[in-house]
Amino acid sequence: MAGPILTVADLAVAIAGRRVVDGISFAVKTGETLAIVGESGCGKSMTAFAIMRLLPQAARISGGAVLFEGRDLARIAESEMKALRGNRISLIFQEPASSLDPLMTVADQLIEAINAHKPASHSEAAAHALAMLRAVGIADPARRMRQYPFELSGGMCQRVMIAIALACRPSVLLADEPTTALDVTIQAQILELMKRLRSETGTSIVLITHDMGVVADMADRVLVMYAGRIVEEAAVDDLFQAQHHPYTMLLMRSVPRLDAPPKRALPVIEGTVPSYAALGTGCRFASRCPFVSEHCRAEEPPLRQIAPGRATACWHHERVAAAGMVPA
Amino acid sequence: MVRFLVSRGAQSLISVFGVMTIVFVIMRLAGDPTLLLVPEGSTREEIAQLRHQLGFDRPIAVQYGAYLWDLFRFDLGTSFVQRVAVTDIVGARVPYTLKLAAGALFAAVIVGLPIGIITAIRRGTTIERILMPIVLIGQSMPTFWSGILLILLFAVTLDWLPSSGADRLSSLVMQAIALGALSMATFARIARTSIIDELSKEYVRAALAKGISRGRVVLVHVLRNAAIPVITVAALEIANLLAGAVIVETVFAWPGLGQLAVQSIQGRDFLVVQALVLLASVTYILLNLLADMLYSLVDPRIKLYRPKQ
Numbered sequence: 001m002a003g004p005i006l007t008v009a010d011l012a013v014a015i016a017g018r019r020v021v022d023g024i025s026f027a028v029k030t031g032e033t034l035a036i037v038g039e040s041g042c043g044k045s046m047t048a049f050a051i052m053r054l055l056p057q058a059a060r061i062s063g064g065a066v067l068f069e070g071r072d073l074a075r076i077a078e079s080e081m082k083a084l085r086g087n088r089i090s091l092i093f094q095e096p097a098s099s100l101d102p103l104m105t106v107a108d109q110l111i112e113a114i115n116a117h118k119p120a121s122h123s124e125a126a127a128h129a130l131a132m133l134r135a136v137g138i139a140d141p142a143r144r145m146r147q148y149p150f151e152l153s154g155g156m157c158q159r160v161m162i163a164i165a166l167a168c169r170p171s172v173l174l175a176d177e178p179t180t181a182l183d184v185t186i187q188a189q190i191l192e193l194m195k196r197l198r199s200e201t202g203t204s205i206v207l208i209t210h211d212m213g214v215v216a217d218m219a220d221r222v223l224v225m226y227a228g229r230i231v232e233e234a235a236v237d238d239l240f241q242a243q244h245h246p247y248t249m250l251l252m253r254s255v256p257r258l259d260a261p262p263k264r265a266l267p268v269i270e271g272t273v274p275s276y277a278a279l280g281t282g283c284r285f286a287s288r289c290p291f292v293s294e295h296c297r298a299e300e301p302p303l304r305q306i307a308p309g310r311a312t313a314c315w316h317h318e319r320v321a322a323a324g325m326v327p328a
Numbered sequence: 329m330v331r332f333l334v335s336r337g338a339q340s341l342i343s344v345f346g347v348m349t350i351v352f353v354i355m356r357l358a359g360d361p362t363l364l365l366v367p368e369g370s371t372r373e374e375i376a377q378l379r380h381q382l383g384f385d386r387p388i389a390v391q392y393g394a395y396l397w398d399l400f401r402f403d404l405g406t407s408f409v410q411r412v413a414v415t416d417i418v419g420a421r422v423p424y425t426l427k428l429a430a431g432a433l434f435a436a437v438i439v440g441l442p443i444g445i446i447t448a449i450r451r452g453t454t455i456e457r458i459l460m461p462i463v464l465i466g467q468s469m470p471t472f473w474s475g476i477l478l479i480l481l482f483a484v485t486l487d488w489l490p491s492s493g494a495d496r497l498s499s500l501v502m503q504a505i506a507l508g509a510l511s512m513a514t515f516a517r518i519a520r521t522s523i524i525d526e527l528s529k530e531y532v533r534a535a536l537a538k539g540i541s542r543g544r545v546v547l548v549h550v551l552r553n554a555a556i557p558v559i560t561v562a563a564l565e566i567a568n569l570l571a572g573a574v575i576v577e578t579v580f581a582w583p584g585l586g587q588l589a590v591q592s593i594q595g596r597d598f599l600v601v602q603a604l605v606l607l608a609s610v611t612y613i614l615l616n617l618l619a620d621m622l623y624s625l626v627d628p629r630i631k632l633y634r635p636k637q
Binding site: 049052054082083084085086087090091093095098099100101102103104112113116117148150161164165 | 529530531533534535536537538539540541548549552553626627628629
């Protein structure tokens with residue numbers, strides 16, 4: 001694979017003075033799928049919105065850089081950013097049905113995206129839109145073009161969103177929980193579609209999810225986020241083999257397993273994510289961590305490289321990895 | 329679409345029928361209608377004779393049937409006070425009130441909607457802090473008071489506009505402003521709330537993610553989605569304008585339906601009052617029907633919706 005197409009360096013997002021994304025760094029290579037996992041509120045969606053500069057009104061980028069095609073997206077003018085959105089970097093959302101304008105036909109919404117960057121005559125744009133719908137596997141696309149979002153199923157809406165996102169052939173696609181709102185069979189179809197389009201177009205994907213199954217299916221590399229920070233980074237196979245952060249380990253154990261004894265309670269991670277107001281000096285996971293020590297409460301562990309392409313933010317990562325080998 | 333219109337039209341007809349019945353019942357609940365019609369100091373014989381002449385001595389079901397039949401033929405009876413057909417009395421006043429309501433609606437929309445839009449998309453800015461008090465004033469000033477203040481300023485002090493009458497277009501200006509102020513505030517508030525609500529929806533962020541400008545997102549996506557509550561309120565506001573006309577027409581001596589209502593109540597012109605109540609109710613129902621038809625133009629989900637069989 002070639003060098004990174006998108007580099008996020010020490011990015012921070014603040015809401016009312018509190019850092020909900022606190023100094024995260026990562027790089028996405030061309031054609032790669034990078035998964036960002038973590039539970040609700042860990043800052044993974046905020047990271048995507050920050051890259052697109054589409055943060056909610058109360059939030060703002062408070063530090064760091066987003067390097068893309070030689071520019072820092074955190075600093076360029078809004079007009080420059082507008083020219084990139086949907087064109088070089090696209091974003092798809094968790095709720096496909098509410099991400100489409102309910103009062104506009106599928107065709108008009110697609111054509112709007114095409115015309116935003118590649119102005120064409122109406123018939124050319126319509127032909128392009130039709131081709132995009134066909135590419136995302138929508139049956140009878142000519143009829144679907146004339147329909148409104150409420151006439152489409154959730155899976156079909158997500159296909160339309162993907163068609164809109166990829167209409168201008170972006171080099172990076174940010175997918176924020178693209179399958180969470182869909183049922184399992186549709187989920188699998190959408191993931192297949194994304195894989196196929198990635199191999200056809202070479203688009204890099206940043207996949208934001210809390211679903212380890214989706215991660216295993218899609219990702220090349222994984223970032224695990226907890227309370228606004230990256231706690232572990234690894235290639236996907238390495239991560240599933242051994243976890244070097246207790247949060248990742250517990251996250252894996254809370255995935256239901258087919259070979260687990262029936263009627264046994266699903267393991268859960270005790271406690272809740274600390275509120276951003278209550279963050280102290282130590283490790284953010286300390287209050288929920290079975291490996292916690294005095295050192296953890298006193299000093300926050302930095303994200304350190306422990307092997308090529310592998311990093312963790314845990315003082316006791318060796319103990320954690322060893323414990324992970326023993327079946328729970 | 330046709331099915332939608334037919335079903336909504338049928339519903340409206342039922343509502344009109346209900347209003348007619350309620351008016352009939354209230355009229356009877358108020359006691360013997362004859363007593364409302366006779367001049368003071370009439371003898372028992374005169375009352376009985378009039379009662380017979382008007383048919384109020386017939387069984388109530390027969391009276392109800394006759395009442396509906398008359399309404400069906402647009403026969404609202406003859407005013408006992410003025411000895412003129414009620415339809416002529418009311419009909420002569422309708423154009424004035426229509427003119428006044430149209431003027432007030434125009435003023436309310438061209439001021440209220442832009443204020444609503446601007447204060448929604450420029451939240452927390454100086455322009456919002458300048459415009460919101462205008463909405464507050466429109467909302468809170470009673471019409472009889474703002475009307476008199478307008479007369480004091482523009483008619484008495486500045487002598488720019490006539491204080492009363494209906495003979496020139498200029499005489500409409502103050503009346504329309506006084507009557508439209510409350511509606512202006514309502515339009516501004518509803519538009520603002522509705523737009524703020526739409527702006528927080530996911531499709532706005534998704535539209536921005538396509539790389540189109542914020543202005544285009546508001547113009548093309550947000551305003552249309554925000555229009556439905558505004559249309560609903562507009563229909564009700566027009567009806568409220570007719571109610572507000574009672575005060576404004578009295579303050580400005582404007583010869584419309586509101587003034588007629590006040591005069592008829594004071595003059596115990598019972599049938600005219602009844603006709604005005606019916607007219608107001610039917611107007612209300614028709615405006616709601618119109619609003620429903622407009623929704624279906626704005627929102628495809630309404631006209632295409634088919635209830636599951």
